Amino acid sequence: MDKVAFDALYREHYRRVYGLCRRMLGRTVDAEDATQEVFMRGYRSFGRYRSQDPFGPWINSIATNYCIDVLRGNRRVRDLFSADAEPDEAESPLENGAAPLIRAENAESVNQAVEALPEQYRLPIVLAYYSDASYDEIAETLGITRNHVGVLLLRGRKKLRAELASQISQEN
Amino acid sequence: MSCPSELTCSAYVDGALSPEEARGLERHAGSCTDCHTLIESLATERTLLRQVLQTASADGVIPAFVPRPTISSHLVWLGWSAIAIWAVSTVWISLLSTLTLPGWLSWLSPSAIGAGVEFISAALLPGTSAAEITSALFSAAQSVVVALIALIGFGWLVRHQPGRTTAPLIAVSAFSLLLTAAPESQAFEVRRDEQRVVIGPDEIINDTLIVTADDIVIDGKVTGDLVVAGESVTIRGSVGGVVMAAGESVRLEGDFGGSVFGAGELVDLRGATLAANFFGAGEKVVVHDDAEIGGNAALAGEEVEAHGSIAQDLLAAGERITVFGSVGANMRGYGETVELADSAAIAGDLTLKTKSEETAIIAPGATVDGATDISGWPEEPSEYATPGFYVGKILQILAAFVTGLVLFRLLPALGQAELAGGTEALVTAAIGALILIATPVLSVVAIVTLVGAPLGLLTLMLWLATLYAAGIVIAGYIGRLLLPNRESAAVPLLLGMTLLVVVTNLPIIGGPIQLVAGLLGLGLIGQWLQALWSKRAA
Numbered sequence: 001m002d003k004v005a006f007d008a009l010y011r012e013h014y015r016r017v018y019g020l021c022r023r024m025l026g027r028t029v030d031a032e033d034a035t036q037e038v039f040m041r042g043y044r045s046f047g048r049y050r051s052q053d054p055f056g057p058w059i060n061s062i063a064t065n066y067c068i069d070v071l072r073g074n075r076r077v078r079d080l081f082s083a084d085a086e087p088d089e090a091e092s093p094l095e096n097g098a099a100p101l102i103r104a105e106n107a108e109s110v111n112q113a114v115e116a117l118p119e120q121y122r123l124p125i126v127l128a129y130y131s132d133a134s135y136d137e138i139a140e141t142l143g144i145t146r147n148h149v150g151v152l153l154l155r156g157r158k159k160l161r162a163e164l165a166s167q168i169s170q171e172n
Numbered sequence: 173m174s175c176p177s178e179l180t181c182s183a184y185v186d187g188a189l190s191p192e193e194a195r196g197l198e199r200h201a202g203s204c205t206d207c208h209t210l211i212e213s214l215a216t217e218r219t220l221l222r223q224v225l226q227t228a229s230a231d232g233v234i235p236a237f238v239p240r241p242t243i244s245s246h247l248v249w250l251g252w253s254a255i256a257i258w259a260v261s262t263v264w265i266s267l268l269s270t271l272t273l274p275g276w277l278s279w280l281s282p283s284a285i286g287a288g289v290e291f292i293s294a295a296l297l298p299g300t301s302a303a304e305i306t307s308a309l310f311s312a313a314q315s316v317v318v319a320l321i322a323l324i325g326f327g328w329l330v331r332h333q334p335g336r337t338t339a340p341l342i343a344v345s346a347f348s349l350l351l352t353a354a355p356e357s358q359a360f361e362v363r364r365d366e367q368r369v370v371i372g373p374d375e376i377i378n379d380t381l382i383v384t385a386d387d388i389v390i391d392g393k394v395t396g397d398l399v400v401a402g403e404s405v406t407i408r409g410s411v412g413g414v415v416m417a418a419g420e421s422v423r424l425e426g427d428f429g430g431s432v433f434g435a436g437e438l439v440d441l442r443g444a445t446l447a448a449n450f451f452g453a454g455e456k457v458v459v460h461d462d463a464e465i466g467g468n469a470a471l472a473g474e475e476v477e478a479h480g481s482i483a484q485d486l487l488a489a490g491e492r493i494t495v496f497g498s499v500g501a502n503m504r505g506y507g508e509t510v511e512l513a514d515s516a517a518i519a520g521d522l523t524l525k526t527k528s529e530e531t532a533i534i535a536p537g538a539t540v541d542g543a544t545d546i547s548g549w550p551e552e553p554s555e556y557a558t559p560g561f562y563v564g565k566i567l568q569i570l571a572a573f574v575t576g577l578v579l580f581r582l583l584p585a586l587g588q589a590e591l592a593g594g595t596e597a598l599v600t601a602a603i604g605a606l607i608l609i610a611t612p613v614l615s616v617v618a619i620v621t622l623v624g625a626p627l628g629l630l631t632l633m634l635w636l637a638t639l640y641a642a643g644i645v646i647a648g649y650i651g652r653l654l655l656p657n658r659e660s661a662a663v664p665l666l667l668g669m670t671l672l673v674v675v676t677n678l679p680i681i682g683g684p685i686q687l688v689a690g691l692l693g694l695g696l697i698g699q700w701l702q703a704l705w706s707k708r709a710a
Contacts, residue, residue: 007237014234023225032235043239107224114225128186129218130225135188146188154182157217 006046009055010039016056017063023126024067026115034070038063060131064141071119106164113163121156124149175207176200185214369402371409380413388419390426397430405436422454431467439473441465441480450482457490461497476507485520495538502542505532512538525549565677569669576644576665585704586645587661589696597692603702604642604694611635642693647672649696 017038022031042049042059049058114125123142127133128149139146176197183189184197201208362382363369369385371377375392381399383390388402390409397413405419410427415434417424422436424444431449434441439452442460449467452459457473459465463480469487471478476490483500493507495516502520508527512518514537521542526532528548534540580587591597612635618628648661651668658664676686 003239010237011234019226036235036237039237040239043237107227110221110224125221126225129222132222135183135186150179150183150186150188153186154179157182157221160221 006043009059013056013059014039017059020060020063020126020130021067023111023114023130024064024123025070026117026119026122029070034067035063038066041066064127064131068123068141071123109167110160110164113160113167116163117156117159121152121159124152125156125160128153175204178210181207181211181214185211185218373409459497509533511535512540514538518542521545565673569666569673572640572644572647572669573662573666575640576648576669577662579641579644580648580661580665583700585700586641586697587648587665589645589649589700591649591692591696600695600699601688601691602695603698604691604696607635607638607694607698608691611638638694638697639690642690642697643672644669644693645696646689646693649693 014035018031018035021034021038025031025034038059042062045062049055114122117125124138127138127141128135133141135146135149138149142149144152180189180193180197184194189197197207197211201211361377361379363371363385364383365385367385368387369383369389371381371383371390371392371394373391377392377394378396380396381394383398383400384402386403388400388405390398390400390407390411392409393411394409395412398407398411398415398417400407400416401418403420404423405417405421406423406425407415407417408425410429412429414430415424415428415432417433418435420436421438421440422434423438423440423442424432424434425442426444428444428446429448431451432446433451434457435453437455439454439457440460441450441452441458441463443462445464445466447466450459450465450469450471452470453472455473456475456477457471458477459469459471459480459482461479465480465482467483468485469478469482471487471493472489474491476488476493477496478486478488478494478499479496481498481500485501486495486499486503486505488495488503488510489506491508493505493510494513495503495505495511495518496513497515498517498519500519502523503518504523506525509531510524510526511533512522512535514535516535516538518538518540519542522540522544524532524544524546526546526548529546532546534544591600612632615628615632615635618631619625644665647668648665649668650671651664651666652658654667654671655664672689676682676689678685
């Protein structure tokens with residue numbers, strides 16, 4: 001196995017994979033360990049990787065599956081989404097026309113708020129907006145329906161807004 | 173058209189609507205300000221969220237990627253090692269035994285092991301030659317290695333042919349491979365009591381019987397093997413199989429079809445008839461004049477008295493040995509004083525090694541039909557004076573060094589095991605002591621009774637390997653203490669190993685140091701296993 005070639009790919013894609021692991025796993029798991037494990041898995045199955053395909057999506061899918069494995073623990077991943085959350089007061093409607101709560105200046109707190117989201121909302125949001133996965137891809141990865149993906153994304157963003165709004169009101 | 177739901181707008185912004193749905197929504201939004209604004213806001217939010225999420229945190233260094241050896245590469249390593257061991261041992265046995273080696277290399281010859289085995293053979297299986305035992309030991313070891321190779325093969329299959337059904341199937345076939353290698357095992361019965369277990373004269377037990385209690389009396393009949401342990405053990409009934417009895421006092425007064433092993437402060441054979449061999453070890457071992465032993469007898473104790481008749485060989489070792497009865501074949505005695513009374517009759521040769529020739533006393537009435545050979549303790553030349561000793565030690569260090577490198581490569585955690593200070597070190601030593609003592613006991617129990625010999629033998633061999641590894645682990649630790657911050661493990665390991673071998677070979681303090689180092693090394697391995705286990709469980 002070509003360790004040198006793999007090492008170069010590792011350096012190139014490390015931060016991206018680390019970001020995915022950190023966002024998917026949230027605060028409970030050490031993302032650095034997870035990233036090492038992802039590349040370890042990639043290294044082991046490097047023989048099956050076809051070099052004409054881009055490496056990014058390939059290692060990305062390994063990372064996604066690994067993180068889901070970690071989160072699943074002993075549960076089946078479907079169980080993560082079986083409890084269809086009731087809409088609650090914490091959801092905040094989009095203030096039409098108002099300045100969005102998400103701004104480049106508060107990137108840090110937005111990322112933190114995403115990491116603090118419950119898994120069932122965090123995973124679709126990370127897959128959709130970090131990995132740029134389509135509804136179909138997310139549905140397949142998480143083992144849920146396409147429609148469910150849309151609902152979870154909508155609710156997840158509402159929760160995110162509520163969280164950011166409460167942060168801002170605390171600051172003031 | 174009524175206003176679409178927020179879900180539809182959101183899906184539109186995410187690009188998840190079909191082309192017709194998207195066109196419909198766009199037409200509506202063109203005429204509905206509310207929906208237009210909502211979609212605009214959602215789109216802005218989406219763009220910003222993507223931007224923010226995808227802003228990779230540029231800080232922090234990228235740690236180096238160090239690939240762990242994979243399970244398959246572990247297996248390949250193990251497989252090759254097993255095959256190498258098998259090949260080397262085969263070549264060693266078949267080739268070296270036919271060559272004549274120069275004196276300083278004589279320890280390389282299999283017969284050197286044979287000499288060590290000779291005592292075991294004499295003590296445990298009189299009548300079997302050392303060569304037979306050596307070859308039996310090696311074939312046993314080789315069958316274990318073959319089983320190991322088979323298991324590794326199975327492991328490789330599991331790894332490369334994963335599937336829900338393959339793994340259990342292979343596990344079952346591996347287990348049955350072990351079982352088919354096992355001798356036919358019997359059912360067994362266990363009796364346990366704090367105080368007293370009595371098998372009455374009318375009771376017949378058709379299995380192997382295992383008894384533990386303070387006071388054990390067996391008057392009945394046991395057709396299988398009998399394993400008893402207690403403070404006071406008395407066997408007056410009859411036992412068809414092998415007897416293993418341990419206790420403060422062990423009194424054997426029945427009829428025994430198989431060999432009898434007795435160990436205790438007092439081992440007393442009175443009025444007993446033994447069809448096979450008798451092994452007695454204790455502070456005092458007495459074979460009374462009404463006892464008959466059909467096979468060989470091996471007696472070891474501070475005080476050994478043999479009054480009865482022994483049909484074959486007698487091997488006696490102890491401080492004071494007295495023979496009053498008859499021995500059908502040869503007698504060998506090792507002791508400070510050995511005495512043959514007037515009534516003693518040895519049909520074969522008599523070999524005595526005593527403190528001095530004066531302490532071998534043969535009464536005028538005693539008869540020895542064969543040759544008599546009496547000698548004092550031989551003057552051992554100091555082993556430190558022979559070059560072979562040093563060559564041997566250097567080879568020993570090199571072998572352990574190579575093994576250590578392989579070990580640390582396979583299990584890097586062992587190469588980084590740290591000994592904590594204070595009471596934690598005591599805990600480590602205690603774990604080591606537990607492994608040291610409990611494992612062979614359990615293996616022997618397994619060999620004698622439960623699942624059959626191969627499993628016990630395998631455990632025993634693993635235990636021996638662990639003992640060996642313990643030295644390596646502690647040597648690695650010592651080396652790292654002396655040479656910290658070394659990238660490679662090799663130099664510290666070699667240093668630690670050399671130091672350990674030198675120190676443990678010092679007179680007087682060498683033994684205790686070896687014991688402590690061994691216990692700590694075993695403890696470190698134990699703690700590593702424990703951590704591995706709890707990690708897996710978590």
